[in-house]
Amino acid sequence: MSYQFIINFIFICLLSSFSLVAQEELKILSNTQGIHISIDKFQGIATNQGGQSFNGGTGLSIEYERIFKKVNHRFGLGFRTINWGNQVSFNYGIDLKLHQAHRWNVVLHTDALLGIALYRKPLPTYGLHIGPAIQYQLGKKAWLKLGTGIRFTTSPAYKKYSQVNQLWEVPITLTYAWRW
Numbered sequence: 001m002s003y004q005f006i007i008n009f010i011f012i013c014l015l016s017s018f019s020l021v022a023q024e025e026l027k028i029l030s031n032t033q034g035i036h037i038s039i040d041k042f043q044g045i046a047t048n049q050g051g052q053s054f055n056g057g058t059g060l061s062i063e064y065e066r067i068f069k070k071v072n073h074r075f076g077l078g079f080r081t082i083n084w085g086n087q088v089s090f091n092y093g094i095d096l097k098l099h100q101a102h103r104w105n106v107v108l109h110t111d112a113l114l115g116i117a118l119y120r121k122p123l124p125t126y127g128l129h130i131g132p133a134i135q136y137q138l139g140k141k142a143w144l145k146l147g148t149g150i151r152f153t154t155s156p157a158y159k160k161y162s163q164v165n166q167l168w169e170v171p172i173t174l175t176y177a178w179r180w
Helices: 003-023 158-162
Strands: 033-047 050-068 072-082 085-101 104-117 123-137 142-149 150-154 165-177
Touching: 033 072, 050 085, 050 165, 072 104, 085 123, 104 142, 123 158, 123 165
Parallel strands: none
Antiparallel strands: 033 050, 033 165, 050 072, 072 085, 085 104, 104 123, 123 142, 123 150, 142 165, 150 165
16 A cells, blocks of 8 residues: 555545534534544454454554534544554544433444555555444533444455455454543
8 A cells, every 4th residue: 555545545534524524614613523442342253264262462543533513523643552553544434423321322333444554564454443432521611431342453464464354353442531
C-alpha cells in the first residue's frame, strides 16, 4: 500500500467532516463535539485458518467526535499491540443511539479502520467493528462508555510471513468522552 493511499484516506475523512460542518447551521450547540480516549482488550475467536481462541492484545485510541443530527461521528488514531507486533490505524466510526433513559444510553458502535502493521516492512491493515455499547453520563460534559461487539481485521500482504492474515475478535472497550 502506498503512503499516498493513506494520505488520500485522511483527506477524504477530513473533507467529509468539513462538509458535514458546512451543512450545519452557523450556531454551535452545546455538547456537539468532543474527544474520546479508549482502551481496548481484544479476545480472538477465529482466524482465516479456522476457529481458535487467542489473546488479541490491547489497544489505545484517541478520537475527535462531532455530533450531526443526533448521530455521533468519530475519527482519530488507534494503536494496538498484538503477539506478532504493533498496528497504527486511522479510525472512522459512528455511534447510533438506540435507547436513552435518564443518564444512560444504549448505542450501536461501528468503526472502519485503515492502518499499518509495524512489521519488518510496514504492511497495510484493514478492519471493521460493530457492536453494542452502554454510555453513562458522568456530568454535563463527561461520559463513560463500555462496549463490545465483533471485529474483523485483515492484512493481505502478511501472507508473505504467515498463514494467518485475518482475525475475528471480540473487543471489550472502555471509553472516556469529554464533550463541549
